[in-house]
Amino acid sequence: MVTIDPGDHAAAPATAPANPPCPTPPEPSLAPVDLLANYGDLIDLTQVQRVLVILLRHIGDVILTTPVFSVLQNRHPHLRIDALVNEGTEGMLADNPHINVVHVLRRQQLKQKGLWHRIHGEWRLLRQIRQARYNLAISLTGGERSTTLAFLARIPLFVSARGGNTLLGGWIHPVTHLVRHTGYRRHYVERHLDCLRHIGVHPTPEERRLQLYDGHAEQTRAEQLVQEMIRQGQEDGRFILYHPTSRWMFKAWPSACAAALVDRLATHPGLPVVLTASPDAREMAYIQGMQGRMQARVINLAGQLTLRELVAMIRRATLFVGVDSAPMHMAAAVGTPVVALFGPSSEWDWGPWCTHQQVVASTRHPCRPCNMDGCGGGKVSDCLTTLPVETVHQAILRLLEPLDPQGP
Missing domain, CATH: 3.40.50.2000 (Glycogen Phosphorylase B;)
Known part of the structure; x- marks a missing residue:
């Protein structure tokens, strides 16, 4: 198992060149529209x-x-x-x-x-x-x-x-x-x-960034939640937002692993974990399974946020941790650093776009990415379930180091 960072060529496996999150090709001598002026599809x-x-x-x-x-x-x-x-x-x-x-x-x-x-x-x-x-x-x-x-x-x-x-x-x-x-x-x-x-429209690398916009109500809700953290003793309102679920649960890590990761992160009291999930029954059952295994206390907002409130909270987070899911793309869109776990889906196609990132994926399974709904269509992906907790924890530490010298 290794941590793959598509934005860092040195961290990628030797068998596959890295896919930078915001490619920067050399400037052409002529504008693309000039080069293609004679083509009929413009x-x-x-x-x-x-x-x-x-x-x-x-x-x-x-x-x-x-x-x-x-x-x-x-x-x-x-x-x-x-x-x-x-x-x-x-x-x-x-x-x-x-x-x-x-x-x-x-x-x-x-x-x-x-x-x-x-x-x-x-x-x-x-x-x-x-x-x-x-x-x-x-x-x-x-x-x-x-x-x-x-x-x-x-x-x-x-x-x-x-x-x-x-x-x-x-x-x-x-x-x-x-x-x-x-x-x-x-x-x-x-x-x-x-x-x-x-x-005939050729975007520059700077034009390829994702964009999400918060409304006033969502910003207010996020600010209220952060102020509540401060009242409870979190002085600067910094936090890690962990969204461990997906609408496709075969993309989710085992709840026992997710709980163990939270316990490791809780050793750093200055950076609490905010837990989120959609109100979907399967996702809420997953969160309950995590809570039954965790020793650490978390700020549990699972099922309590609208999609746009979730965007506003992710924007306020110091770090986002999750799987291949819509909230992962939200984090990339608002520029929050991302640690993402990938199993059957491809980080090359769906990875965090244009943000600081660590993508954790297995190199012991040559069949991945298979884009299957679990091994044999069985809703459980071995390439994901076998990812060690320590590997994910180390990925988080690497991304947090320049953001928080104390680290969790």
Whole structure:
């Protein structure tokens, strides 16, 4: 077992070059748009007024799209840029100054109300999108639903990632610009930005950073929680935020290991551990299992924070510790240093983006990353469950050293 830091070439295994979190390629002698001026897939965005960016995935996926909006807006300030996302993920785009309107596909809510309500709800959404008269749609992950929507909304220019890009068995081809990815060790931030590169917009490394915005209510809630810590004896309000769970529990470390890690961190009283999780029953059961094994006291906020309150708390944290999950991407977006445990998923594709980091992953399992839901589909990942507590603890110490000379 080793600790892999994708941002540090010296710490990476010799068999694989490191993937820096914010790549800095040499400056080309000519601007990319000049080099590609004769290619037919470029779009003259000066002639485009309204853009719809589509990503019908999960919370973490939506966070990784945020550079797309800022790059488009910064390069072409005249554009009105809207988004279409799944219900429950829209909070990650709230207060984003680069987005005008966030359309929400309320898929689960409509399913619960029956077929007629689902048809009516999706038709109403389609009507809203048609009325907006978009000139350009960009589907960052492809798929039949976004392709169908772009076709029915009569959007003339449609950029789409590969997958589900034809309708009626291939008879209808709504996609005007098809983006192909390498599919190997390319971070999803870069894959999303490939949809812009394909049409002639080439972001600089500085433009590729994630962005999340807190509302006043969330900032106030976080400040109240930190002030409560100070009243309880934590003089400067510094803390480690530990989010050990994921919506996909096969990405989670055993609760006994998580509890043992908290006990080790508790030896440093100046840096308390704040424990968080979603209110999901499985995640709350995991937290209860941890508490039954821990000797140390923690500040337990599991199930008590909204997504945006969680973002505000992560922003205030000295360090974030967790697994491959949406909160890990939140930490990267707000610039909080991250220690992340990776098992079956790939740190090259999904690792913390553009922040100080230590990624802990097994090198004893040549099958990883397999992207399976546990070994053999059994919901338990050996490459993750066998990670030693001490390995994770040492990764935390290394990241804390420049932040806190006393260390835990």
